[in-house]
Amino acid sequence: MRIETLPEEFVKAQPIIDTIEAAGYEAYYVGGSVRDTLLGLPIHDVDIATSAYPEEVKSLFKRTVDTGIEHGTVMILDHGTGYETTTFRTESGYQDYRRPDSVKFVRSLKEDLNRRDFTINALALKTDGSIIDYFDGLKDLKAHRIRAVGDPEKRFNEDALRMMRAVRFASQLNFVIDPETVAGIKHHGGLLTKIAVERIHVEFVKMLLGQWPAMGLDVFMETGLYQYCPDFKPYQAQFNQLRTELKSGMSNETAVWTLLAAAFNLSSKQVNQLLKDWKSANQLIEDVQVAVKAVHGIATHSVDAWLVYQTGNELLSIANEVAQKLGQSSYETAALLDQYGALQIHSKKALAITGQDLMAAGIKPGPQLGRALNFLERQVVEGQLDNQNKTLLEAAINYLNEKA
Numbered sequence: 166m167r168i169e170t171l172p173e174e175f176v177k178a179q180p181i182i183d184t185i186e187a188a189g190y191e192a193y194y195v196g197g198s199v200r201d202t203l204l205g206l207p208i209h210d211v212d213i214a215t216s217a218y219p220e221e222v223k224s225l226f227k228r229t230v231d232t233g234i235e236h237g238t239v240m241i242l243d244h245g246t247g248y249e250t251t252t253f254r255t256e257s258g259y260q261d262y263r264r265p266d267s268v269k270f271v272r273s274l275k276e277d278l279n280r281r282d283f284t285i286n287a288l289a290l291k292t293d294g295s296i297i298d299y300f301d302g303l304k305d306l307k308a309h310r311i312r313a314v315g316d317p318e319k320r321f322n323e324d325a326l327r328m329m330r331a332v333r334f335a336s337q338l339n340f341v342i343d344p345e346t347v348a349g350i351k352h353h354g355g356l357l358t359k360i361a362v363e364r365i366h367v368e369f370v371k372m373l374l375g376q377w378p379a380m381g382l383d384v385f386m387e388t389g390l391y392q393y394c395p396d397f398k399p400y401q402a403q404f405n406q407l408r409t410e411l412k413s414g415m416s417n418e419t420a421v422w423t424l425l426a427a428a429f430n431l432s433s434k435q436v437n438q439l440l441k442d443w444k445s446a447n448q449l450i451e452d453v454q455v456a457v458k459a460v461h462g463i464a465t466h467s468v469d470a471w472l473v474y475q476t477g478n479e480l481l482s483i484a485n486e487v488a489q490k491l492g493q494s495s496y497e498t499a500a501l502l503d504q505y506g507a508l509q510i511h512s513k514k515a516l517a518i519t520g521q522d523l524m525a526a527g528i529k530p531g532p533q534l535g536r537a538l539n540f541l542e543r544q545v546v547e548g549q550l551d552n553q554n555k556t557l558l559e560a561a562i563n564y565l566n567e568k569a
């Protein structure tokens with residue numbers, strides 16, 4: 166098998182391989198970029214595997230960075246691009262079910278490919294476009310199948326995260342998982358509890374962002390893997406619902422979490438807790454809480470100006486995307502965004518009056534001044550007042566007189 170025209174990312178990286186080969190070593194493109202090229206998908210990072218030992222690699226290039234030298238990885242910098250170049254290796258140990266305790270550098274490509282997770286990830290590509298395939302990866306690619314290299318039990322015992330990777334690849338590629346590999350996942354699912362939640366989180370989000378999340382969710386549920394993901398175990402029923410409803414992936418991470426929070430019917434407090442447990446960034450937590458509120462408004466057809474204003478353009482699109490995926494929206498996203506666009510103001514700063522103006526008119530600083538500004542903001546957003554300095558000043562004074 167030979168690829169006629171290599172994507173430009175590989176062509177750009179060719180001088181690296183040429184240099185290594187000219188020094189008498191072997192070097193190949195490996196990993197996800199080879200798999201994705203064969204599937205006609207865009208590629209992200211070009212990874213290189215070589216028979217040269219790390220010190221030998223370093224001696225061949227002017228600019229290198231030791232990104233993971235103990236595992237044989239050196240990054241070669243070339244015209245502003247970094248290429249991770251890893252010495253062929255075998256691995257052993259894995260006491261933490263995640264990283265090998267020790268690696269042994271070897272000179273054989275076959276041994277290196279033999280340590281990898283799935284056959285579709287164990288292909289090597291030469292600069293002339295030919296493919297080296299020791300484990301029937303091409304056959305599996307053609308059959309749209311994820312199959313562990315060698316013994317699945319051993320593969321998952323070495324690195325438990327690979328089970329989540331299998332789920333994620335199923336969702337990204339619309340592939341099925343080979344029965345023996347599924348059996349390995351069922352048997353070793355419990356090892357996931359040994360893995361840091363952040364790592365599970367990354368794979369889980371990638372799964373829901375994949376184009377065929379129902380494929381990934383099927384495996385996630387049927388193998389029982391969900392039971393070993395902290396915080397997700399109680400949501401079996403909701404996951405099952407999602408599997409049938411979710412036809413395609415989500416647009417981004419905020420959308421993924423909004424979908425889960427909405428599908429799981431979580432309260433604001435629960436969303437907060439879930440996302441904190443999953444070590445999410447504060448901004449993400451805030452955004453999801455706002456978006457969930459908007460999903461609820463959209464689902465119950467109570468999308469008023471104030472909700473639209475509070476949610477904002479970006480989160481409004483996300484909220485509608487989620488509501489649509491859950492079959493709860495009949496709104497056109499464009500119509501919601503038009504509604505947002507038609508508001509007189511899009512932030513408090515845009516009010517035609519300031520706290521200074523109010524103080525100049527004799528209103529004392531303090532909580533009542535803040536309350537007056539909040540009142541004006543809402544009135545302007547809801548179209549009860551024009552956003553004009555004089556109008557707002559009069560309205561503020563009336564409001565405060567009424568409250569007095």
Ligand SMILES: Nc1ccn([C@@H]2O[C@H](COP(=O)(O)OP(=O)(O)OP(=O)(O)O)[C@@H](O)[C@H]2O)c(=O)n1
Pocket residue numbers: 195196197198209210212280281282283286287324326327330
């Ligand atoms: N737990 C893992 C992680 C990675 N690999 C091997 O290392 C390669 C590169 O890993 P990574 O960059 O994490 O994933 P990709 O397969 O490249 O996929 P993607 O870039 O889409 O995440 C994989 O293809 C696979 O051969 C592995 O065997 N076991």
